[in-house]
Ligand SMILES: C[S@@+](CC[C@H](N)C(=O)[O-])C[C@H]1O[C@@H](n2cnc3c(N)ncnc32)[C@H](O)[C@@H]1O
């Protein structure tokens with residue numbers, strides 16, 4: 001069965017080997033899955049596993065180059081000893097072990113992988129599958145334990161892992177403090193959260209604050225805010241230990257989010273947290289947003305960094321455009337969530353050898369869009385902007401061109417279709433929308449003191465140019481990649497926890 005949205009055919013091949021097991025093939029691994037436990041395998045997460053394999057492979061090249069450069073500073077002839085180029089990976093919540101099996105077979109230069117799970121059934125499965133795939137115990141070690149305990153036991157630098165993968169059911173929050181300490185400086189944290197009802201909605205501000213240290217909002221940019229809340233949680237744990245984080249890739253995928261973040265030791269850089277963190281004031285009336293950092297960083301005369309509390313608030317209690325009361329989201333991470341060079345290197349690697357990944361079309365699509373994403377927090381959507389001024393939606397290229405023609409930048413956001421991610425401030429966006437409404441003729445039915453009334457009460461600027469700008473059509477659109485995912489298969493979504501079948505008494 002082929003799926004036109006994703007360009008993927010049916011996700012995996014499943015064959016029955018005997019009464020007890022099905023064999024699931026994914027990537028280079030074949031996994032024995034108990035027939036009575038369907039939730040053990042979630043095919044929708046194949047994309048997550050494919051992306052993770054490429055992310056770790058691409059990060060490892062950078063990591064080893066940095067190690068070599070360090071050696072070469074002492075001795076220009078130095079080469080990286082083989083053992084130093086090998087990486088130790090921990091999969092903290094490994095379930096069937098499928099991900100760890102694939103890491104063992106598809107990631108280069110692995111020293112060993114520690115596949116851990118709390119459940120005995122899971123650890124038995126990992127052992128059974130390691131044997132079935134002829135992966136030796138020195139390459140794939142297993143452990144049954146609480147991931148939090150295991151991670152804390154790996155805090156000493158000589159015990160730390162180069163990569164830690166957290167892929168829980170629901171929230172990764174309980175594991176974050178331990179994970180940021182158990183990873184080597186320069187190492188990689190790969191973190192999934194599936195609790196989007198908490199991270200990307202209005203329903204539980206108390207829960208998102210309690211778990212991630214920031215308030216989530218139900219907005220069109222809620223998935224990006226979810227990513228920024230998770231990154232904020234990772235950062236605030238890291239800085240406690242004089243470490244800082246660098247996001248390489250932040251992905252909003254189907255019903256979950258996944259981030260790839262490096263952690264480094266540096267008491268000095270940990271101080272940047274005050275500049276990288278802030279609040280967002282959001283207008284439910286017209287979708288304007290205003291970000292407020294907590295601190296500012298300046299360079300003194302003798303080139304020392306100086307931090308100061310930021311001036312604010314950046315806006316009053318009500319939206320400047322439509323006068324609606326603003327809602328506060330965050331604190332969250334407001335700096336870069338993507339390393340564009342890293343996304344491009346992953347894209348090129350997949351493109352060079354796509355057959356390694358079943359989901360290669362979607363990988364390339366997402367990586368291309370991410371590599372084009374503007375490095376500014378949050379975005380608008382065309383439909384929100386048009387509904388705020390009670391106008392029909394024009395082709396998006398018309399609005400992106402107007403933004404570009406004024407000298408600002410704009411892209412789409414991978415986390416939201418028809419989004420406009422731009423460095424143009426709110427006022428400019430409304431100037432453009434006023435000019436657009438003027439060009440099509442004002443709607444007659446605008447109620448006094450309503451959102452469109454306030455926005456359109458300001459006269460439009462005369463210098464808005466809607467003619468199509470040459471950069472309005474990005475590469476990802478031109479080369480017809482799978483840019484956005486629609487429902488990948490029937491009844492897709494997160495799998496719930498497996499409950500052991502009730503025993504007959
Ligand atoms: C979503 S599954 C992991 C899927 C796996 N990463 C993959 O890609 O196939 C979550 C697993 O976490 C395990 N788990 C839950 N709490 C845990 C804890 N505190 N420590 C270790 N494992 C835990 C569960 O037993 C379950 O197997």
Ligand SMILES: [Zn+2]
Pocket residue numbers: 283284285286287288319320321322323324
């Ligand atoms: Zn507003």
